[in-house]
Amino acid sequence: MAALQPKHFSFYSIGISYRKADAEMRGLFSMNEETIHNLLLQAKEEGIPSLAVISTCNRTELYGFAQHPFQLIKLLCEHSHGTVEEFQKIAYIQKNEEACDHLYTVGTGLDSQILGDFEIIGQLKMAFKRSKKLNLINPYMERLLNCVIQASKRIKTETELSSGATSVSFASAQYILENFPAGGPAKKILLFGTGKIGRNTCDNLVKHTQNKEITLINRTKDKAERIAGKFDLVVKDYAQLEEEIAHSDILIVATGAQKPTISKQLIHTSKPLLILDLSIPKNVDENVKALDNVTLIHLDELSKVTHKTLSNRENFIPQAHQIIKEIHADFKQWQDSRQFAPTMQALKNKLSTLKEAEIKNSRTKIADFNPEQADLIADRIIQKIAGHFANHLRNEEESTEEAITLLNKVFKLEGSTYES
CATH class of the missing domain: 3.30.460.30 (Glutamyl-tRNA reductase, N-terminal domain)
Known part of the structure; x- marks a missing residue:
């Protein structure tokens, strides 16, 4: 490196x-x-x-x-x-x-x-x-x-590597569609938490389920209102969480809290309730599983929903790796050039110092000496010499660091340490 x-x-x-x-x-x-x-x-x-x-x-x-x-x-x-x-x-x-x-x-x-x-x-x-x-x-x-x-x-x-379901938030909408097909009675969905995953989930729910019976609750109500306004959805106060859970068929939890925010103590309904926990750490306490009417699905299980659609996408993995290889080759070329850039600059400085000394010396020793022409020719020679050394360093099969060390030693370069 x-x-x-x-x-x-x-x-x-x-x-x-x-x-x-x-x-x-x-x-x-x-x-x-x-x-x-x-x-x-x-x-x-x-x-x-x-x-x-x-x-x-x-x-x-x-x-x-x-x-x-x-x-x-x-x-x-x-x-x-x-x-x-x-x-x-x-x-x-x-x-x-x-x-x-x-x-x-x-x-x-x-x-x-x-x-x-x-x-x-x-x-x-x-x-x-x-x-x-x-x-x-x-x-x-x-x-x-x-x-x-x-x-x-x-x-x-x-490529088509990112076609179809490509995120947990999409997978949640996909899971709901598979378990509650369109055409049946509308299900009341409650989304608790409007962080990044919550926002994306809301977007996917509206786009793919065509379900308008979605309620948002967030500890900070104005955040929920901003998102709800975009999709024309209902917002409730955090204090109404228990009440809204009781009225819901599906509860999606994406609060991003460090401890569970939903437990069985908050669930006061006997009708079937599907809970999708999209959070890490888990935001739904495992004790909700003790309730016969509750089905708890975590994001690790949700990701498996899309596995059926991935077989075609996997065909594009080699093409993706080839694209990465091409782009990384350019990065490595840049990387190599930066490695010896200080040395090349030090070499040019050294040669320029020698040039100035020779031109100064020639002014008095050579009749009709033209310093402008000498300066121009010398600069071209310096560029060519530096170019040859740069190509050598770029193509050096052995350690580039050793080649740079040798160059420093031969020309007694100053200020050619590695760039940080």
Whole structure:
């Protein structure tokens, strides 16, 4: 990897996801906005040069530079409810190129619980934007994310990887359609929580179920009213939650709280009630299962709803990987050029110093000497010499670092340390 940071720093991705961690365990490592902000501030204090954090329903991950991955693991465990021991059982740690590959697969939906999930790239953008405000994103990570965004756009436009159901919020609408087919009596739906997943779920419910009997409740009522106004839906006060649950056929919970917000004590109805919990950590207490009339479905189960539609989408995975390969090749070329850019600049400076000394010396020793012409010719020669060295470094099969060290030694270059 190009040394875009001080020596001994490497680029890592560390985290946990649905692949090895169930909803309970993902809940232990999940973080809200305030927690992530505090983690980033501590990272800055501890000398971490660049770091971004995402915490979604399916994964919690840190992408950043460190001298050792435990620096990042320690930050994660100190700012979540998970322990180092629990992390080690279910986690993954990737370094340098492997970490880059992972960011591409995550950002393009290839590593999502629902293949082709289009929401994750937006979450990554927000994570990097959050860190950039704290001056915690270096040029390497900023360029890498831009490449991931470019890959995501191309895969969406050039393949059908993201066709059909591509998010948990869509899957919830799909589940309702499969269990309550259109044409039957309208079901009363209550959506509790209007965060990102709640908003997307509301959008999908209106678009795909054609159901207008949807009520929104949020702890902050004005947020619910803004969303309801967009779809012409009903908003109720948080104090009316129990009453509205009693009148509902379907309860969708997406509050983003750190502890359960719905328990059997809030359910006072004997008619069938379907509860979809779209939250990590879980926002619905398992004790609701003790009620015979309640069916509880968590997002891990919801993701399986769309598996039947994924077989065709999987055919586009090789094409998606090829797009990533092409874009990452450009990134690596940029990466290599930045690695030896300080050395090339130092070489040009050295040659320019030699040029100035020779021109000054020639003014008095050569009759009819033309300094302007000599300066122009010398600059062209310097550019050609620098170009030859740049091509050598770019195509060097051995260690580029060793080649740069030799160049520094031969020309006694100054100011040619690696760019940070």
